Amino acid sequence: MNNMAKQISISGLILILFILFCLQFISKAETINQIQTCNGQKCFSNISNAKVADNGKFFLIADSVGSPYIRKFDFSSDTITNDTVLSLSESNAEQASFMLGISNDSKKAFAYRITSASTGSTRVIVQEKEITLYEQVEQGTACQCPLNTYFDGMLCVAGMLTCTDTAQDTICGCNNSNYLNSCAAQANGIKLFTKGTCGTMSNLTCSNDSQCPTGTCSGGGTYKQYTCTGGMCALTQFSIEPCLSSSSSSSGSSGTCRCSSGAYFDGTKCVSGMLTCSDTTSDPVCSCDSLNFLNVCVAQANGVQRFTKGSCGTTSTLSCNSDDQCPIGTCSNKSAFKQFACSGGMCRLVEYLSDPCTQTTSSGSSGPLGSSGSLIHIVDLTQNSVMIIIPKVSLTPSSAGINTVSFLDPEGTQLIAGNNDQSAPKLHIINTQSGEITHSITIPDIANSIEVSPDFKKAVVTFKDLLAQSIGIYSVSAKKLIKLDIPSSIFFKVDRFLSNVSFDIFGNKCVVSSLGGKHVLYLTDLKNDKLTVRFLSDKFEGKTISKISPDGTVAISVGNISDRDGIVIYKVDTSNLRTMRVIKTLKLADKSNVLDVKITPDGNKVLILLLGENEKKVKVLNLRNLSVLCEHAVSGNIKDGILVNDPFGRFFLVPDLQSSSVNFTKLNPGPVFLSINPLKAPKEGKTEFVISGYIDAERSSDNLKVCFNSEQFCATSVMVSNDRKTITGVTPKFPSRALTSLIILAEQNLLPGAGNCSDKFDNVSRYKNIFRFE
Secondary structure (H helix, E strand, O other): OHHHHHHHHHHHHHHHHHHHHHHOOOOOOOEOOOOOOEEOOEEOOOEEEEEEOOOOOEEEEEEOOEOOEEEEEEEEOOEEEEEEEEEOOOOEOOOOOEEEEEOOOOOEEEEEEOOOEEOOOEEEOOOOEOEEEOOOOOOOOOOEOOOOEEEOOOOEEEOOOOOOOOOOOOEEEOOOOEEOOHHHHHHOOEOOEEEOOOOOOOOOEOOOHHHOOOEEOOOOOEEOOEEEEOOEEEEOOEOOOOOOOOOOOOOOEOOOOEEOOOEEEOOOOEEEOOOOOOOOOOOOEEEOOOOEEOOHHHHHHOOEOOEEEOOOOOOOOOEOOOHHHOOOEEOOOOOEEOOEEEEOOEEEEEEEOOOHHHOEEOOOOOEOOEOOOOOEEEEEOOOOEEEEEOOEOOOOOOOOOEEEEEEOOOOOOEEEEEEOOOOOOEEEEEEOOOOEEEEEEEOOOOEEEEEEOOOOOEEEEEEOOOOOOEEEEEEOOOOEEEEEEOOHHHHHHEOOEEEEEEEOOOOOEEEEEEOOEEEEEEEEEOOOOEEEEEEEEEEEOOOEEEEEOOOOOEEEEEEEEHHHOEEEEEEEEOOOOOOOOEEEEEEEOOOOEEEEEEEOOOOOEEEEEEEOOOOEEEEEEEOOOOOEEEEEEEOOOOOOOOOEEOOOOOEEEEEOOOOOOEEEEEOOOOOEEEEEEEOOOOEOOEOEEEEEEEOOOOOEEEEEEEEEOEEEEEOEEEEEOOOOOEEEEEOOOOOOOOOEEEEEEEEEOOOOOOOOOOOOOOOEEEEEEEEOOO
16 A cells, blocks of 8 residues: 555656646747947937847847937847937937837838827717728617627627616617616617606707707716707617717716716816816817806816817818818917818818817927927948938928828838828828928828738828827828728727737738727728728727737637726637637736737737736736737836737747837747749649748758648648748639638747747648639
8 A cells, every 4th residue: 555655646747746747848939138228328218119030130229319310130040139319300308209110121210209299189970981881680660670690889799698786777778768777778679868767858848969868867968868859858778878978088987978077178088176268268068968157278177078169069061072172260369270070971060189279389499300309310231320211291380290100112212101280181292312292181080000911002190189099091102191080889888099000921801909999800901901900898998909810700809807907808700700709818917018919910819018015027928729829028127018020930029118228029920921823734633832931941851741722732842942931832622713711830949948838829820711723
């Protein structure tokens, strides 16, 4: 018996040792401590951006305080081989951020100090245009969803809605039945309702909404219970509860229209306390609950979160095709503001969060781009030299400058730039050699970001203020911009778009992140200029950061659960835009805030940058099953940061923004695919091909398999080039001309210290339905 116990004990010890041995490969990632804070007299103090070149041979980090500069780090075989300082020819005492970009051929870069214009926060009431909504089930009648579905405030959803709110707040459904509250009505599929029991009515006559009674929410706020219709006060029909809390409000918030009693609105959020208005000038505004106020300050002192300029009842009957066909408002100082915007073919009032007549532009010394003094620096990365270009365009007003920039072609011969003039927002195409403006178009709002697709056929534009819940698609060949709006029915369920756009490798699709509201996936079909919206959560949770896989078949969306009780990760099938099915959801009990998300170029891993109370870290997950592979602590400030991917997946950078710390972490990349093309015409149904991509020489052997649709249907005569960037071979005979998936398998040689954060799938990369040979 004792011998058996000893054997069990020895076996248990061996098992424990084996587990510990395995854990060393999945519990942590390795940081290369080679990025020095200083190079000579140039020391990082306020890092503003970082980029890795597409050729994988170097990366750039911009520092933007005092005498700004770029440091170029050459990289080879997991080692930083050189550290070059490239000085920029302007001072930057304001500590503003620098934009940074590298051309597709890795021969040029640009650096540009972002100018700012305080334009005030605005929102436009828009109608559905060029958009496809995700439909999960039949949508029933205009009043009610079909059996076995509920209404989520926008559409009918299969399943059952469980209401935790049992408070009585009776409403009358469009089917003329009473319900305990709006949640109970939506659980029964009711799409429209009025507040109060059925039979509630008013006999009051009216000429505008302000003459009709308002309702009172249980939290103390008010809502628009009646609307003036046909000279009578009629009950307002709602599709969502008007007394729901606003996701963007803080202390003192009780509704999407008014702050709660004892709070005022500061232009961005509700603040407990009292706002005293010294301005007694009459400049009427109409609140979101249709009440007139003397001016903006008085409205905000009364907790009004949204308003239109002018007295209630101000309207326009003009039809339109663009905003410039709508009336412009005049401020008391005789300056102009955007009072109406074109939506759904009609001029509609613009709804503001702060006064558009108090907006100012940034001041500073006069410079080539206006008083901001900003320059565009073009960096020759082969010669390590810096050239300044001055866009040859008349910018008005004189304080206007360039707000965002991006390369528009692979060689970096053209830039696409957006100005920051709210009165005349434009996109400019700039020649990087001469500074000539080769083309300009007027756009409906200031561009907040411009991201160009990998095929350089489209540019995706997010907007800064008036159209922060719209995106623009600029066609490089047609030189035109199409505006895609979210539908008005979901306007208050989501927040503005973030300047965070992720493309598939072909430029066919992209996803855009959202600042707040419900967790949501925005996917744009760039071939057909269509925007698809897929809600991922029922509650108002906050920011959603989304990324799409290299082949465009899967999207990952990550966001915080309310009050930072954890994070949630959604894996969504994006191969079929009509269904967009959620494949898997993972909730992690982590109270950190999500800062950034990346999918590695081999399509195998998800990187999530998190900020906790006393730490910053990167979680690395397997994209296939969302299992957590490792967690990597990131040193530096506990403030902010971004993730920067190596295009070959060998490492990632985490620069601390506005700080002096840069973390450099190794990964084990799988084979990376960029494109596949035939070399010759098919012979006996087989085709010679060449694949562009990358096979890591340090981690993978030359023993490579290239398969199609399955690992049993593979190419012959497979060879890898010396630079590891091309693969040639001969396809098997395809049974049909259907779209074909690609599987690349490489035997891995995990280097000492480089095998951390890995799993058994790292040597296989899969790209679904990506090509067909004719």
